[in-house]
Amino acid sequence: MSIFGWVGKILYVDLSAGKTWIEDISDDVYDKVLGGEGLAAYIIYKRFRDIKGPLDPSNILVFASGPLTSELIPQSGRVSIGFISPLTGVWGSTHVGTRFGYEIKRAGFDAIVILGRAEKPVYVYVSDGFVDIRDAGKYWGLDIIETINFIRRDLGDNSVRALAIGPAGERLVKFATIANEEGIGGRAGGGAVMGSKNLKAIVVKGTRPIEFAYPEELRRYVRDLNTRLGSSARGVSLRKFGSAGSVGIYHEIGNIPIRNFLWGRWDDNEVFKITGETMAKTILERPFPCTTCPVACKRFVRVKPGKWFESEFRGLGPEYETISLFGTNLLISDLEAIAKMNELCDRLGLDTISTGNVIGFIFEAAERGLINKEVDGLRLEWGNADTVVRLIQKIAYREGIGDLLAEGVKRVSEKIGGREFAVHVKGLEMPAHDGRAFFAHALSFMTINRGADHLGWPHMPWRGIAVPELGINARDDRYNESEEVVDIVIKMQNLMTVYDSLVMCKYAFTAGLTVTDIINLLKYATGKEYTADKLMEIGD
Secondary structure (H helix, E strand, O other): OOOOOOOOEEEEEEOOOOEEEEEEOOHHHHHHHOOHHHHHHHHHHHOHHHOOOOOOOOOOEEEEOOOOOOOOOOOOOEEEEEEEOOOOOOEEEEEEEOOHHHHHHHOOOOEEEEEOOOOOOEEEEEEOOEEEEEEOHHHOOOOHHHHHHHHHHHHOOOOOEEEEOOHHHHOOOOOEOEEOOOOEEOHHHHHHHHHHOOEEEEEEEOOOOOOOOOHHHHHHHHHHHHHHHHHOHHHHHHHHHOHHHHHHHHHHOOOOOEOOOOEOOOOHHHHHOOOHHHHHHOOEEEEEOOOOOOOOOEEEEEEOOOOOOOOOEEEEOOOHHHHHHHOHHHOOOOHHHHHHHHHHHHHHOEOHHHHHHHHHHHHHHHHOOOOOOEEOOEEOOOOOHHHHHHHHHHHHHOOOHHHHHOOOHHHHHHHHOOHHHOOEEOOEEOOOOOOOOOHHHHHHHHHOOOOOOHHHOOOHHHHOOOEHHHOEOOOOOOOOOOHHHHHHHHHHHHHHHHHHHHOOOOHHHHHOOOHHHHHHHHHHHHOOOOOHHHHHHHHO
16 A cells, blocks of 8 residues: 555664664554654654663664655755753754755655664765665764765765764763754754764665655645745745844843843844844845745855954854844844854754853853853853853863853753753753743743743744634733633644644744645645644644
């Protein structure tokens, strides 16, 4: 029987044994989990009792695609990564906007599962069903972009897609990333898990076509959907200003972190210097879309040589979370400095959210006298961009105070004190959203499975986005504490879990993708009939 949308096969790579094998996965499993994060959770749950710790060889790393992952369907250019988080000790996941997910499916798999630990640095090469574990010793120590470029050069093939770790992942920094030149898998410390396995990179290439149940109907539907998403007011705004377009409005309503989440507002003139509107007029070169995306929210920037870059920098620029955690959170209003901080984190393999948080924490700790105000020759003080740049490097390489900060806010506060201003949930540092601005956000932070995770998106109805299929209306009472808000938070968390299991970008939701659209896309892609209730059951 053909399985449309899915491949029906999972690739297992045991680094300890140096073995690989393929397992079939039944259709009824897909009915329960869809794919992506749901599939990763299913695979890890089956072996959960055998996992002895996040950085133990027994931890499992899953790279998964979804039933809609393809070069046709908008907002599907992503891959989901699941693991047990070294920050929280419980479920960890992250997503990367990249063609890597397509290549997994085109190579003949729905997911790649990494088990065990290699004796020495390796990378995994996958091409149309062929799998090889290869020596990566000469790449160890390189940053993420260097690693991928050298692997492509050595393979003589620039078309392969890769995900890699940088020096931070190699040194088991608790919030290390898995990334490539297209996007960053930032949250929960997947890069540390990958580093603990001595796995420098995964390289994938495939040529297998992705089969859909009703391809012509799907193409027609997608053609109209692309137009609708790309031309929507929010889609146009995201393309023009990126996620950084929210900096100004979130500052106005008190939803942005300022001074380690202590203040509710900062100077409007300082904030304006780092908004998406200012970026569009200064360092923005062009919007940068993930493949098949009609929105293009990422920023490709150009920064001239100067204080922060010795030569002209052209590459991915900072988004809302990065600008907020390195900007308003640390009282820094130099956009080019923030671009440098972002570039360093991207190459060295650090989550900008956790990095901005842990630096904000240590600045406040120094201010309160818990630690010296000058450490390793650096002044720990608000607004000091030079110190922040050096701290990023020290964290990535675990040098000096960076070795302490590499453990994350929770563990740093347990060692030096300051738990009362250590901003995290379950050990995962807070994103750039203040729960005091939306009570739904506060509730979601307390209950969502990953920890301090804003991507349950419970506040979206208060941003004017309704979900009529789930009985959710647009609202303007963001301080509402009623049971009705509890119901909205539950439904939004479940809906966003569906997005994660489809491996679709949540800005599709922002731009106007509806639950009805998801149902129709799944029908044309897989041939299966879904309802809103069924999707909510899967999300739950």
